[in-house]
Amino acid sequence: MKTFCGRANPTTGAMEWLEEDENYDYHQEIARSRYADMLHDKDRNVKYYQGIRAAVSRVKERGEKAIVLDIGTGTGLLSMMAASAGADFCYAVEVFKPMANAAVKIVEKNGFSDKIKVINKHSTEVTVGPDGDMQCRANILVTELFDTELIGEGALPTYEHAHKHLVQEGCEAVPHRATVYVQLVESKRMWSWNKLFPVHVEAEDGEKIIVSPSEMENCPGVPSVCDIQLNQMPSSDFTILSDVVTMFSVDFSKPVRSASTCYRVQLETIKSGKAQIVLSWWDIDMDPSGKINCTMAPYWVKPTSALQWRDHWMQCVYFLPNEEPVFQGENVYLTAYRDEYSVWYKLQRAREEENKADVHVESPVCRCQAHLLWNRPRFGELNDQNRTCQYMKSLMKVLKTDSVCLCISDGSLLPVLAHYLGAKQVLLAFLKANNLEDKIKILEAHPESLTSSHLEDKKISVLLGEPFFTTSLLPWHNLYFWYARTAVTMHLASDVTVLPQSASLRMMIVEFQDLWRIRSPCGTCEGFDVRTMDDMIKNSLNFRESKEAEPHPLWEYPCKSLSDPQEVLTFDFRRTVPQHDLSAEGSMNLLRKGKSHGAVLWMEYHLTADISVNTGLTQISNDKGNCEWNPHCKQAVYFFSSVIDSETQTDLPSAVTYAINFNPKTGEITMDFKL
Numbered sequence: 001m002k003t004f005c006g007r008a009n010p011t012t013g014a015m016e017w018l019e020e021d022e023n024y025d026y027h028q029e030i031a032r033s034r035y036a037d038m039l040h041d042k043d044r045n046v047k048y049y050q051g052i053r054a055a056v057s058r059v060k061e062r063g064e065k066a067i068v069l070d071i072g073t074g075t076g077l078l079s080m081m082a083a084s085a086g087a088d089f090c091y092a093v094e095v096f097k098p099m100a101n102a103a104v105k106i107v108e109k110n111g112f113s114d115k116i117k118v119i120n121k122h123s124t125e126v127t128v129g130p131d132g133d134m135q136c137r138a139n140i141l142v143t144e145l146f147d148t149e150l151i152g153e154g155a156l157p158t159y160e161h162a163h164k165h166l167v168q169e170g171c172e173a174v175p176h177r178a179t180v181y182v183q184l185v186e187s188k189r190m191w192s193w194n195k196l197f198p199v200h201v202e203a204e205d206g207e208k209i210i211v212s213p214s215e216m217e218n219c220p221g222v223p224s225v226c227d228i229q230l231n232q233m234p235s236s237d238f239t240i241l242s243d244v245v246t247m248f249s250v251d252f253s254k255p256v257r258s259a260s261t262c263y264r265v266q267l268e269t270i271k272s273g274k275a276q277i278v279l280s281w282w283d284i285d286m287d288p289s290g291k292i293n294c295t296m297a298p299y300w301v302k303p304t305s306a307l308q309w310r311d312h313w314m315q316c317v318y319f320l321p322n323e324e325p326v327f328q329g330e331n332v333y334l335t336a337y338r339d340e341y342s343v344w345y346k347l348q349r350a351r352e353e354e355n356k357a358d359v360h361v362e363s364p365v366c367r368c369q370a371h372l373l374w375n376r377p378r379f380g381e382l383n384d385q386n387r388t389c390q391y392m393k394s395l396m397k398v399l400k401t402d403s404v405c406l407c408i409s410d411g412s413l414l415p416v417l418a419h420y421l422g423a424k425q426v427l428l429a430f431l432k433a434n435n436l437e438d439k440i441k442i443l444e445a446h447p448e449s450l451t452s453s454h455l456e457d458k459k460i461s462v463l464l465g466e467p468f469f470t471t472s473l474l475p476w477h478n479l480y481f482w483y484a485r486t487a488v489t490m491h492l493a494s495d496v497t498v499l500p501q502s503a504s505l506r507m508m509i510v511e512f513q514d515l516w517r518i519r520s521p522c523g524t525c526e527g528f529d530v531r532t533m534d535d536m537i538k539n540s541l542n543f544r545e546s547k548e549a550e551p552h553p554l555w556e557y558p559c560k561s562l563s564d565p566q567e568v569l570t571f572d573f574r575r576t577v578p579q580h581d582l583s584a585e586g587s588m589n590l591l592r593k594g595k596s597h598g599a600v601l602w603m604e605y606h607l608t609a610d611i612s613v614n615t616g617l618t619q620i621s622n623d624k625g626n627c628e629w630n631p632h633c634k635q636a637v638y639f640f641s642s643v644i645d646s647e648t649q650t651d652l653p654s655a656v657t658y659a660i661n662f663n664p665k666t667g668e669i670t671m672d673f674k675l
Contacts, residue, residue: 008471010667012448013480015471030098030540034312035074038144039522039530043308047294048078048144048174049526051286053085055140055172060086069093069138069166071123071145071158075533076103076116077525078142078174083115084527090116091134093123098536105532124161137166141173141252148227148296148314149343150178150282156250156258157340163255173252175284181297182247182265182280182334182345184326186273187238192383193376194221194319199388199413201420208420210413213368220321220364221371223344229556230279230298230315231307241275241326242267244301247336253288260339267334269326278318278334278345309514318345321364339363373411373470377553381468381632382413387613391466392417394607398462398497399423406455406491407464408447408484414464423462447484450491459493465500466613467605473551474636475603475615476505476662476669479571483667486576500605503571505669506616507601509563509656510627511594515552519639547641549601549671551634554616560625562596563588565617567604568660569669582662587655592625596644596656599673601636644675 009016038044059066066087070079073092082090092107094100100120107116119126119133128134141162145155163171195217199210248263250256269275283295295302296313324347326332333348344364366372374382381387395418399405403423407415443454467481485498519541521534541547568584590596602616615633620626629635644654657674 008473008477010472010477010480011483011665013469013471013484030537033537034518035533036520036522036537037311037518039075039077039525039533040517040520041308041310041312044294044310045077045526047284047286047292048142049081049085050292051174051176052078052081052140052142054287054292055142055174056082056085056087058172059139064139065089066140067091067136067138068140068142069134069162071141071143071162073103073118074099074144075525075530076107076112076118077528077530078144079116080107080110080112080528081526082140082142083112087115087140091119091126091138092116093119093121093126095120095122102532102536106528106530109532110528123158123166126166128166134166137168139168139171141167141171143173143175143252146178146282146284146313149225149316150180151338151343152225152341154341156256159250159252159256160258171253175286175294176253176288177249177251177290178282178284179249180247180280180282180336180343181244181301182278182336183240183244183301184242184267184269184275184332184334184347185238185240185277185279186275186323187277189233189237189380190317191276191319191323193226193317193379194371196370196379197383199385199417201392201417203420204422210416210420212370216368216370218322219366219368219371221319222366223342223363225342226317226319226376227314228317229311230281230317232556232558233298235300238277238279239271239273240300241269241271241273243270244297245334247280247334258340260337262335262337264333264335267332269328269330269332272327273325274323275326275332275347276320276323278320280316280318280343309517311515311518316343318343320345320347324349337363370411377632377634378411378468378470384632387632388413388417390607390611390613392421394499394611395421395464397608397611398499400461403462404455404458404460404493405462405464406443406460406488408481408488409464409466409468410470412466412468414466418462418464447487450488452491455491459496460488460491461493461496463488463492463496463498467500473634474549474669475551475601475633476636477667478603479503479667482571482573482577485573489576498573500607500613501572501574501609502606503573504567504604504606505569505571505601505660505662506565506604507568507588507599507658507660508561508565508617508627509588509590509596510559510598510600511562512597513558513560515557515559515637516595516597516639516643541641547638547672549636549638549669552637553631553633554600554627554629554635554637555631559597559600559627560592560594561617561620561627562590562592562594562625563656564591568601568658569662571662577664579664581664583660585657585659587657589655590644594625594645596640596675598637598639599656599658599671601638601669601671602630602633638671638673640673640675642675 056066068082068090070092073094079090079092147153196212201208281296286292465481467478605613659672
């Protein structure tokens with residue numbers, strides 16, 4: 001059997017469907033999974049174990065046999081906890097076949113085969129009865145079906161079905177309940193991920209302002225949650241407008257309803273400001289008394305030095321449909337709407353009576369298309385005034401009044417900037433709002449199929465790009481600009497100016513504070529041997545994809561530099577894409593003590609000889625080597641398969657050698673490191 005996988009092709013700027021071996025998808029799923037992160041989450045594991053022990057005890061005290069149903073068992077960890085806590089039997093349900101197979105091996109290795117039955121099915125297909133998957137209904141329900149939004153992985157319909165068909169009435173549940181909390185804030189930084197701010201352009205004939213059209217101003221955006229590591233958001237980047245309040249809770253020991261509904265709370269604003277953002281997180285009580293609690297609360301709510309780092313559960317940022325001015329001491333009503341899988345919010349001044357049973361919940365739909373074209377970091381990038389200034393300064397250097405410009409980038413403001421700064425030429429949504437329909441022409445053609453009639457027989461004197469393309473996953477995928485530039489060569493004037501004129505790939509060796517955990521073997525977890533899982537992840541990472549960099553937004557993941565940043569490859573856009581590979585070999589000296597977890601790579605675009613835009617490291621902020629990163633871009637992280645710990649080595653510096661290769665036929669970059 002073959003499987004088709006979507007992948008960005010940097011040479012065409014398109015998503016392409018490639019035929020892969022049937023194992024490919026499975027290896028991807030395992031290699032990029034968060035299993036290691038969960039197994040390293042000490043707080044989660046300890047609290048689950050305490051909750052399971054307590055639930056088994058309560059059932060035994062009633063003189064009943066403890067029969068456990070564990071839905072989404074993964075490695076089988078929670079079932080093994082139940083068995084060792086004295087459960088009589090456990091049914092461990094896992095729909096993902098390779099994972100179910102691993103669970104069988106892990107259960108056997110830990111000596112629980114007689115107490116745990118692994119069922120490779122979706123829980124809604126599990127049967128109960130003498131000839132069924134389960135002999136009888138369970139009286140303890142254990143699950144870990146949660147994502148950052150709590151319900152995004154289908155927890156509610158799964159619980160609803162389990163209560164109807166798989167567990168006894170009045171069963172124990174671990175966790176016993178989940179509670180969702182909210183807090184109202186104002187944040188220019190977070191709001192800039194959802195709306196386009198006016199852009200001020202200082203032109204020769206006075207100041208011009210690029211504004212977004214009213215459809216975009218009034219658009220509710222998309223309902224998908226923005227989940228981030230809020231613990232990396234400095235308190236100077238938001239203003240708290242309300243106390244933390246409980247929005248809703250779900251009791252998992254009773255029947256659960258997944259049907260769409262809404263919840264309303266009254267908030268008293270503690271400060272005047274613009275209500276723009278709802279920050280949200282949840283906690284779970286593992287027992288009915290709430291003594292065993294696992295919380296996702298951020299640092300300003302739960303100030304403790306022992307905040308548990310985790311990447312599988314973070315915090316949520318929700319954008320209100322419009323910003324609302326609020327005044328200190330005012331009462332406002334916040335409504336949370338939810339369907340089976342997602343939540344969204346609305347703020348109202350007066351209480352609007354609504355019959356909960358009849359509520360018609362419709363999730364917000366983007367009407368302006370911009371929220372479909374641009375993701376949140378892209379909005380942030382377009383709103384970055386310092387970045388825009390770099391482009392304006394470089395455009396002022398290269399544009400003349402008769403410049404014919406062609407811009408190759410997705411959803412870019414460059415054409416409008418170029419026009420205002422003295423040239424002629426693409427972004428439909430903005431043209432009407434800025435009265436430019438007749439000044440800028442949109443070419444609905446791929447660079448490869450551009451003809452001179454598209455260009456009205458003119459030669460291009462300035463070729464522009466940010467470059468930014470929506471299909472790009474890794475930093476170098478935006479090199480599609482180079483391929484597009486090569487495709488339009490025949491339409492370029494002999495003295496054409498290409499902006500940016502070149503790009504360089506930069507690299508640095510780092511030690512991560514926490515991100516290393518997502519790729520680190522676990523060995524044992526709460527006393528259970530899970531090495532089978534470690535081996536499985538390792539095999540999948542080594543499967544053809546073998547060693548590949550992966551994209552991460554490093555502003556959310558603190559790290560320190562162990563080497564100086566280094567330029568490893570350069571790409572000259574003034575020339576066409578070469579036929580031969582570009583490669584570099586060298587070594588990077590480790591200048592600081594620490595664990596070399598991996599290399600970080602990013603692109604720097606040289607707009608002109610002296611103006612650059614950087615997509616990666618913005619500065620190393622102190623002697624310890626703490627790094628600050630461009631918050632609008634993901635950087636490429638290549639995790640080393642073994643880690644050198646230079647703390648234990650007396651003679652610094654040691655070095656990391658590298659070999660990097662750019663293949664112009666595929667547009668991909670491969671790399672190899674030796675420690």
